[in-house]
Amino acid sequence: MRWYPVFLREVLLFQKRLFRLGYVVSIIFTPLLYLVAFGLGLGRQVSVPGSTYLDFLLPGLIAVTSMMNAYTWISTNLTVSRLHFRTLQIYLQAPVSPAAIVTGQVLAGILWGLLASSLLLVLGLLFGGQVRVNPVFILALGLNCLTFAAFGVVVGMKSRSHEDNATFSNFFILPMAFFCGTFFPLEKIPTVLQKLIWILPLTHTNVLLRHPDYSLQSLISLGILLFYGAACFLGGVWIIRNYSE
């Protein structure tokens, strides 16, 4: 439980910001915009095999929302607290192991990711969308949050400025949001690109959230997400262990 104080601090900070005017709105504003513009507007003109476009889009947006919130909260907070407020140094100079620091951060990232995606799920259902929620769906969403929160730790610890952080978002997170099958089926992408896209974690979250069944494909996708999560987590621990100012 040495991770608990790290998690507690994040929760306390989140609580303070939660009641600020517009904060909750900002969490889900972008996915909500996509939901309304693409799902309810443009989506009426688009056909997807086997379902309505809104039903196709909603799980993808839930995956993107969980990724964005888990990643952004952790990477931004770490960058700012390390370089600007220097509050991260409290952890680094306290008798807490690097693994405990990463665990606390990642758990906080998972919590924000799940909160934001649950909020979007409720709104999507209110708009008439349909999503199959079962243990595979919840596990996939949790692993997605874990992976991107841990990636947020890596980016937050390696960024040399706030701009660096934005660069990582623009080159890794944003392309994944658009090309990993969130807005259109992967089959519609050129075959060469499909192979690259299958390597990316968000693709597997999208597959799992759309078809949360107990198949071999689900098992493989869960395994790939777990691999990414573990790799980013261990990467974060290694970076903190070798951190030097």
Place this chain on the structure above:
Amino acid sequence: MIETFELTKVYPKILAVDRLTLTVAAGEIFGLLGPNGAGKTTTIKMLTTLTKPTSGWAKIAGFDVVRQPLKVKELISVCPQEINVDRELTAYENLLVFGKLYNLKNLKSRIAEALEFGDLASRATDRVQTFSGGMQRRLLIARAFLSHPRVLFLDEPTVGLDPQVRRQVWDMVRELKTRGVTVLLTTHYIEEAEALCDRVGILSHGRLRALDTPQALNEQVGGFVIESLDRGRKKYLLVKDREEAYARAQADPEGVIIRETNLEDVFIKLTGERLA
């Protein structure tokens, strides 16, 4: 309690700390005196495990800061130069998180004690962003004190504070000494080093130029200073005793100021530079 041997930190193109060797005894208040960029903060960062030395070693209570960082962290507490408290949280919440990081028992009573120590009990539930600079600095020291460390590192603890708050901080440091805490502080304020420190190390460009009690250091350079004007520029002459100072002063028709030496004179004599 603190031991370093040829401790060195080299950044690209900068030699920040150059073969620093020193020993600080248990219960001592030790000061590192030097101007900005002398290597004081880098030294503290190495001793508190935040910065890895390029070469040499440092130990706290016998534990190596590189090879046994968790053991070291259990014994120390740091009050950094920057006020690194969470401004969005209350004073109590800041101390709560800190106490849990150190896995402290009886945390509630310890927090109450720390708030009392920092004279902040009445503002415990206020957000830190509503505090003045002096109150935030007191919270920082109270936080460092919360874990009852055996060794406390204070990096420029009074920088930017008005004289009244500075004296409050000095009282807090003296109080820590009575409780047996070993204190290593950095400062570029002469009067702070003279008022608080049992011994002082003078750092310049990463090198330790002298190390002794403030009294002994002052005696090394003479004991008295004659300040005079030479074509509009201040001139300082170090002499051994008051009689010699009077004798020389009488020879100067322009008039002079005679005063006792202080650590700034020691610094100038050793490095040829001023502290500020």
